[in-house]
Each structure stands twice: as C-alpha cells, then as structure tokens.
Amino acid sequence: MRTPFIAGNWKMNLNHMEAIKFIEELSYKIENKNNIKIAVCPSFTSIRSVILVLEDESKKNIKMKIKVGAQNMYFEDNGAYTGEVSPQMLKALGVEYVIIGHSERRELFGETDESVNKKLKTAFKYEIKPILCVGETLKIREEGRAIDFTIGQIRKDLKDITADKINNLTIAYEPIWAIGTGRNATPKDANEMCMAIRNEISILYGSKTAENLIIQYGGSVKPSNIGELMMMPDIDGALVGGASIKVDDFLAIVNY
Ligand code: 13P
Numbered sequence: 001m002r003t004p005f006i007a008g009n010w011k012m013n014l015n016h017m018e019a020i021k022f023i024e025e026l027s028y029k030i031e032n033k034n035n036i037k038i039a040v041c042p043s044f045t046s047i048r049s050v051i052l053v054l055e056d057e058s059k060k061n062i063k064m065k066i067k068v069g070a071q072n073m074y075f076e077d078n079g080a081y082t083g084e085v086s087p088q089m090l091k092a093l094g095v096e097y098v099i100i101g102h103s104e105r106r107e108l109f110g111e112t113d114e115s116v117n118k119k120l121k122t123a124f125k126y127e128i129k130p131i132l133c134v135g136e137t138l139k140i141r142e143e144g145r146a147i148d149f150t151i152g153q154i155r156k157d158l159k160d161i162t163a164d165k166i167n168n169l170t171i172a173y174e175p176i177w178a179i180g181t182g183r184n185a186t187p188k189d190a191n192e193m194c195m196a197i198r199n200e201i202s203i204l205y206g207s208k209t210a211e212n213l214i215i216q217y218g219g220s221v222k223p224s225n226i227g228e229l230m231m232m233p234d235i236d237g238a239l240v241g242g243a244s245i246k247v248d249d250f251l252a253i254v255n256y
Contacts, residue, residue: 004230005170005214005237006254007039007069007131008244009099010046019046020053023066025247027057031255032064036237038254039067039097040244044085051094069097069131072105075118087126098123099239101157102133103176113156120157124165131170131239132157133218134197138177146175147196154200163205170214171197172239178219180241184229190217191232198234223252230256 014022019042032038042050051068058065074084090098100123101116116132123130134153136146150173158166173193178185185193194215202210217229218239229235243249 002212002214002236004034004036005039005216006036006240007041007097007099007170007216007237008240008250009041009071009102009218010043010245011071011104011241012043013245014042014046016046016049019043020049022245022247023050023053024057026250027054027064027066029247029251030064030066033255036254037067039069041069041071041097041099044070047090047093047095067096068094069099070095070128071099071102073098073100073119073123073128075115075122077122087122087128090128091126095128097129097131097170099172100130100132101153103135103174103179107176113153116157117159117161120161120169124161124168127168129168129170131172131216133172133174133239135174135176135193135219141175141177147193150193151196151200154197155204158204163209166201166205166209167212170216170237171201172216172218173197174218174239176219180220182220184220184222184225185217187225187228187232187235190229191234194232194234194236221253223249223256226253226256 070090073087078086100119105111120130134150136149140149175185198210201213214236216237216239217235221238221240222243
C-alpha cells in the first residue's frame with residue numbers, strides 16, 4: 001500500500017513574512033482527513049521560518065504534521081560555490097525533501113541529467129528525500145516520443161544509484177506543457193506515463209521497489225481536477241505549483 005503524497009512547490013513566491021502567515025493559516029485549518037503525506041517547498045529564505053512555525057504547531061497535533069522540502073540544492077557538501085545552498089545546510093535546518101530536476105531549472109538554469117544525477121546521489125548521502133521531476137515538452141508529445149523521452153531522463157538521472165536508495169525517492173511526472181498553463185494532462189495520459197515510469201523502475205530495481213514507489217503528477221493541478229487524477233491506479237499524489245500558494249485551494253487539494 002502506497003501512502004499518497006501531495007507536495008506544494010511554492011516556486012519563487014512568498015517572502016518569509018508571507019510564508020509565516022501562510023503556514024500558520026494552513027496548519028490551523030488543515031484536517032488531513034485522507035491521512036496522506038503533505039509537504040510544502042518554500043524558497044530557501046523562508047524555510048527556517050516555516051519550520052519554526054511547524055515545530056510549534058506540531059506540539060498541538062503531531063499527526064497532521066506538514067513536512068518541508070527545498071526546491072533545489074547543490075551537489076557538493078560545501079565550499080567555494082557562491083550563491084549555492086548545500087545539502088548539509090538543508091539537513092541542518094530539518095528539511096526532509098528536496099525537489100531535483102524541476103523543468104524550470106532544466107529549461108532556465110542549465111540543469112542537466114548529469115547534474116540531476118549528482119544531486120540525487122548527494123541528497124541520498126545526506127538522507128534528504130528527493131522528488132525527481134521528469135517530463136516532456138509539447139513538441140516531444142506531439143511527435144509521439146513522450147514516453148521514450150521521459151524514461152530516457154529517468155535512466156540518466158538514476159545512473160549508478162542503487163536499489164536501497166529508491167525507497168526514499170519520489171518521482172514527479174510533470175509534462176512541461178501542463179505547468180502553469182491551466183491545461184492539465186488527462187488522467188488517462190498522466191496515468192499512462194506514471195505506469196511506464198513504474199515499469200521502468202521495475203526493470204531497473206525489481207517489482208517490489210517499483211510497487212512501493214510514489215509517483216506524483218504535476219501540471220495545473222487544482223481542486224477541480226485532483227479527484228480524478230487521484231483515482232488513477234498509478235498516480236500516488238501531486239506536485240502542485242500555483243494552487244499550492246492559496247491556502248484554501250491547497251486544502252481542497254489535500255482533501256481531494
Ligand atoms: P502548476 O501547478 O502551477 O502548473 O506547477 C506545477 C509545477 O511545476 C509543480 O512543480
């Protein structure tokens with residue numbers, strides 16, 4: 001049995017004052033009636049503030065605890081890398097998850113499968129659980145190469161990563177054409193890709209590991225479409241962008 005996992009990727013939104021207000025309201029209102037795993041991924045500058053609020057809130061009700069993730073990190077432990085943030089720094093803050101290889105980082109900031117692979121290895125070394133993002137462009141989908149392309153990313157991103165690490169991995173299938181466009185993949189198409197991903201993990205790491213793997217869908221997830229996405233057998237959760245920075249929308253999504 002896989003526990004569903006819904007995470008909010010706040011992207012470059014909410015300064016630390018806004019983040020405090022947001023997380024106070026979210027933790028006050030949240031019920032988690034589906035008993036799922038929930039995480040928020042703030043900007044680096046807001047992580048500490050969010051964790052402090054949650055540590056306080058968690059004293060009231062540990063069961064509803066919201067986990068915290070980062071949106072990126074560097075692959076070196078520390079050193080002369082101006083402007084980068086190390087996994088060791090995230091670990092010290094109490095960060096549990098890290099998004100790796102988001103398409104915005106791949107498209108806008110030169111992230112490659114090679115750097116994604118290094119980052120995944122470092123995240124595992126520090127026992128920070130990576131959420132690996134993969135997915136195709138519209139052009140690739142229209143050419144009928146979506147599955148080949150996305151599975152190719154997974155093979156490169158997971159190169160030389162051993163099976164014992166995969167239990168701590170989440171994969172997010174995020175078709176680039178569905179991100180921030182309001183146009184989500186149909187549940188059937190999203191599920192087809194998530195099934196192909198699980199199949200590839202089964203080939204690489206065995207069927208038991210594949211059965212336990214959490215695969216999220218991301219791309220224009222909102223209260224009105226989360227229900228049908230979560231009904232699909234191979235979709236175990238969502239990585240939510242825009243709707244995750246509106247408290248009531250995010251609550252409606254986790255209560256799908
Ligand atoms: P939207 O939900 O805004 O489409 O963003 C999805 C995403 O990129 C999550 O990582």
